[in-house]
Amino acid sequence: MAESIPHEEVSRRVLRSETLLVLALSLGASGVSALISFIGSLTKPGGLKDQAATLNGSYAPGRPWLDLAWQLFGIASALVPVALVAHLLIREGAGLRTLGLDRARPWPDLGRGTLVAAGIGSAGLAFYLVARAAGFNLTVVPESLPDVWWKFPVLILSALQNSLVEEVIVVGYLLRRLGQLGWTPMAALVASSVLRGSYHLYQGIGGFIGNLVMGVVFVLLYRRWGRVGPLVVAHALLDIGAFVGYALLAGEVDWLPTP
Template sequence: MTTVSTPPGTAGISRKLLGIELLVVLGLSFGMSGLGALISFLGSVTEPAQLAKQVATLNGSRAPGRPWLDLAWQLYYIVRGLMPVALVGYLLVREGASLRMLGFDLRQKWRDLGRGTAVAAAIGGTGLLFYLASQAAGVNLTVAPSGLPDVWWRVPVLICSAWENSIAEEVIVLGFLLRRLGQLGWSWPAIVVTSAVLRGSYHLYQGIGGLVGNMVMGVVFCLLYRRWGRVMPLVVAHALIDTVAFVGYALLAGHVSWLPTG
């Protein structure tokens, strides 16, 4: 079994500074996303309409009726979403490490691809069933993974969005968070709970199902990361899950009866 390396602060960086760095990264990424998701959820539960009758659109048009401007905005937000990952890379280099320390590289690309595909197959189907059950039970909004117009760039943008989500989440919420909390002396159970709760929190805008389902996924990903010592298989798994969800919804919405569309 490979264990995740979580050494104490290196290169003369104090624990206090490591903690501040972590808060800054989360404040620029998924920490604030979690707060925004909470506000969104409170707005949804105080709406007259039931949760299942409300729609949460993940990849919506940013310039309706203006496809080229819309494309420019889509690419802008994809690139912007990766900036916290660049910050993490810089902070790791500053302490004498790199993103390779988290297993974010192509050194084991075929093994990572195989492992990621297996994880995606196991979690993807289960996650879909859990979402459908949560939505039917009225504790989840209807999630629309794509609200993009039917233009030539829709599928490529959805795939890029899936990879942006997966890279940002797994590098920050899995690799970097676990490393920093380990350096700060946290116990393994506390680290897993924190990572899982954070992952669930920024999906709360989808409803209780989004919160619980992603917390469970977070625990599984933490355990696999500890075993493999690499985020790349989980990046692949997450990207495949999101790609199937985003592109599948764009192609199937309105054409199959079992897929809620709001």
């Protein structure tokens, strides 16, 4: 007769497998992709700052309606892991509300998120400019979309998608699961922050370090507030500022690097 496995051990095994699968379908895979991209940039002739990393580019140049369809498909499909996390939490008897993603405290979430975005945004931009000048970062091109009517709505939707995927999975979901698996708070903080840095590695060493530090700050704020809502707001505002700001300022000011 086969030896029975304790229920707690089975549960831990299921949670471990679930967490790995969620990451493999989302930001864990992005981390591997970013590492491969970074290796390619390092081994390419020329310095990192002479290469470009484009965040929002055209999928069908010269065909705006087809391009729009691809843009919307990409945004929608990227949100599937968030829907999966919500489903898994509901099966657990919880839901996204347990992560603090609901409409219970809209104004505090908005206010806190705005303050966080203001602080991190200015420091992050300064760090990027220094890292690129030192040769540790590629030239980040937040957008290279054609000048069509849907350009800015798509950039805003892309920013919202990024914020939901990253904060729900890398902060709320991952910290919850690692806690259930018995990880210490410090180990979980390191894992979450390193993961955040890893999938920004395609931007260069500066992108990795800057986002790792941002990851530490976001984990500490999440533990203080018990809500990912303010972090989603902050991340969305940061990305909207980067995407829309670049679209408006690229080529118009001397201090903003362009390819």
